[in-house]
Amino acid sequence: MTDILDLSLAAARRALADRSLSAVELVGAYAKRVEATRGLNAFITETLDHAVEAAKTADQELASGDAKPLTGVPIGIKDLFCTKGVQTTAGSAILKGFIPPYESTVTERLAAAGAISLGKLNLDEFAMGSSNITSHYGPVKSPWTRAGDDRPLVPGGSSGGSAAAVAARAVLAATGTDTGGSIRQPAAFTGIAGIKPTYGRCSRWGIVAFASSLDQAGAMARDVQDCAILLQAMAGHDPKDSTSAPLPVPDWSAALTGDIRGLKVGVPKEYRVDGTNPEILALWDQGLAWARDAGAEIVEVSLPHTQYALATYYIVAPAEASSNLARYDGVRFGQRVPGKTLDEMYENTRGAGFGAEVRRRILIGTYTLSAGYYDAYYLKAQKVRALIARDFREAFQQVDVLLTPTAPTAAFALGEKMDDPIAMYLNDVFTVPASLAGLPAMSIPAGLSSDQLPLGLHLIGRPFDEATVLRCAHVLERAAGFTARPQGY
Amino acid sequence: MALDQKTVARVAMLARIKVTEADLPGLATELSGILGWIEQLQAVDTSDVEPMTSVADLTLPMREDVVTVAAQRDAILANGPEANESFFTVPKVVE
């Protein structure tokens, strides 16, 4: 038999169903792998004992024919999802020791589908970052290294723990959240697949909020099919979230027909910016060629306001964050640093509890919302955002899906790009526009850089048309035949 | 848009984040850099554009007027620093 860890989620499900593999074996193998890969610092909190117990129950269910879609499947949960009775930190010192008395809707759905959590995965503090270096619980290391270079690399972020754990086969799949690219960019950096569904597809209830109008949960796994299976269990209308879409969830696995003949694939011409890494451009062209070979029609489209997406994002997200993070004040949960007066206690608690990047964004957001600046920044950004969304609407009158690179570079080393926040923000140049427009988007591993690091291709779809994104991604994934594995792991 | 240290200190006060004197110059430079970068938006003509507040193409759903939450004081107070059995606590406030 092949190594248990080599089974995809879909294959593991089949093996569990035909009883050729027990949940105890499967979960046990992953629990060992979690221990073996602790050097990556992918987990903030492990729940292995609980997982092993849960596997026994799963086996009973499998034996009695009561199995649910994910019964016995070991997964990891980004530590931004509140989990009842299990510490939830959002990667921040300020939430150290916080034990929610409630379970997020998405993780509750996963549990109801039978999935078994191995623990809470590391992330950039409050999901603010593209490298996972801002976590109070230490940076996550990518399981990948450059050929001939042992320096540790970042896994991307903010769902860096999720990406590293999936890539290192410490979990079969993981939840992520994506505000400006936080699922797709780390997926690209670590050679896995990741999908951010349409805003409103997954409930935000119980997910620590970063930027409420952008935050969306999604799935990270080894391939497109596994993403489809995981997302299927996560998604669906939730009356507890006023922005949750009251729409049925289609059968996404069934959408993976392998057939994209006649599909119109759009290429936004403005994405071909000067100075883009030639390797990235070559991969993009390759992706378009694969699509054409599979019978799709390639159509050039224009997204004229896309160049303003990053600046727009870096107004909207910090503004919302500055308000969302006001509740971390040392009164009802998390850490408190004493002070003589109420304001002193607030200032001490928040001064000590937030790291540099979170502090930076709260200050920017506070400033741009403040009296006299609101119109020039926040209101302006919301107007440009409307234009960006309109660009996409118009493009989708001509095409069914857009194809772009996921990130402008391959993963960088820990310590690189660290002192210039704007250089770091540029990582999200290809992912942010879809976030601002709330569109479904997915990254798939499609090739290797010259120093043998994974590169991703990025697909963007119409609102609530995850099915087309997944179908096209599935075809490109087959064409790419990405089989590389991280060297050290 | 360049931020001076006084403005940074005021914004930090509004955000209730303690920033030391020593941190102010660096922060002022950093934040000015970011604000200068986002200044590029001023080039976009938005004269006839309605601001977008949500991408969700929905109107606000309403729930029925039903009590769904039972008393759960212990759970509510469980994570509170220096909470007692009935209350959250803060340093004494003088009104």
Place this chain on the structure above:
Amino acid sequence: MTQLIEGRTGSWEVVIGLEVHAQVISNAKLFSGAPTAFGAEPNEQVSLVDAAMPGMLPVINRVCVEQAVKTGLGLEAEINLVSVFDRKNYFYADLPAGYQISQYQQPIVGKGRLLIDLPDGSQREIGITRLHLEQDAGKSMHDQHPVLSYIDLNRAGIALMEIVSEPDLRSSEEAAAYLKKLRSILRYLGTCDGNMEEGSMRCDANVSVRRPGDPFGTRCEIKNVNSIRYVAQAIDYEARRQIEVIETGGTIDQETRLFDAGRGITRTMRSKEHAHDYRYFPDPDLLPLVLDPAMVARIKAEMPELPDQRRQRYVQEFGLSAYDAGVLVGEKETAVYYETVARGRDPKVAANWVTTDLFGLLNKTGRTIADPPITAEQLGGLLDLIADGTISGKIAKDVFLILAEEGGDARSIVEARGLKQVTDTGAIDAAIDAVLAANADKVAEYRSGKDKLFGFFVGQVMKATGGKANPAALNELLKTRLQG
């Protein structure tokens, strides 16, 4: 109607605008399913949303929205079919999220009006600027511990309607009249119980002074005053204080002040010294609130009669004076009581009994119309006995007091005690005979032209019948007999 205040350097006009926070009557909170009942143990009515736990999201309560619309219609205001919830950001111990969900630029209700009732029976229109929905904060207690304040979040998240008036009020009396009228309307509508002691209606008063004809002066906001009497006191004190400051060469700082009920003064609120910058922006957790016009139409169709309409009806249909009608409609319970008494009876007689006898009795016994010593049904029964001639008005006053003391119904009391009026002319004639015989001299005087003596004879005959003679019959018979 302007009332001027005399200062040392001339007269001043006080300008007042009121912001009333009225707690919406609903079972659950505005954005959470926690209960709203008053008087629970601390932190027993708190949901995860109310405590602003990480990842918690608001979902709006339909009834709170309907109550706001109903109140807006009661204030003859524009209902905005699209309104927006914003976050008002500030840090305070009893504000768990660090922001209050409120409505800023696009409130659910726009401009309206309210007629205040002045002592002379006339009315004056006061503009309503807006009404918006927002969350209440929790409660801080500062006197339970030497170095800590205690936070109770039971109230956090309860729906409030903030009702803002134009700066149209010109005296503390007008401010009090405004609050009484607003409270009356809210109670008629059933959208707020108006109970200021329990904090379900709270008032902030914006007060400034100016020379008559000048532009508005700088205003101070007096926060959270919890009775109508205190609002009036606070305004009077604050106006005097401002006049004093200006007349001694000072200027007024725009600030938030607190009313100290114990000392009857206002003072600077220390915790509000920080310059505020609320950084309002649309709450991204909530979409625009879009009202179905059919829903507004339904609420409009179901609107109850309001105090002014009722007052007009009492004047037109019942022929009551504007004053009496005003007194009867002020409290909804009084109007309901009155109408129960008046139903099928003489409305003017009923109004007299309610406004004089019943109100007098309430005053004397310290009871309220909600818990009266005599029910409307009991009083109605008593009036029936007068109407059908069973008892006289005079006897009725005695029966009224017996009803108040002992309960029961008027007819049984009258029968048991033999208070029934004598209408038998034979019995009255006999009494007249006796009286005329005993006062032959006075009969002579009367017949020689001293008409005034008629009253004396009535009194004597009445006395002889134990007060039970039917007054009309007595008058008739006596007149005939005296004419000889």
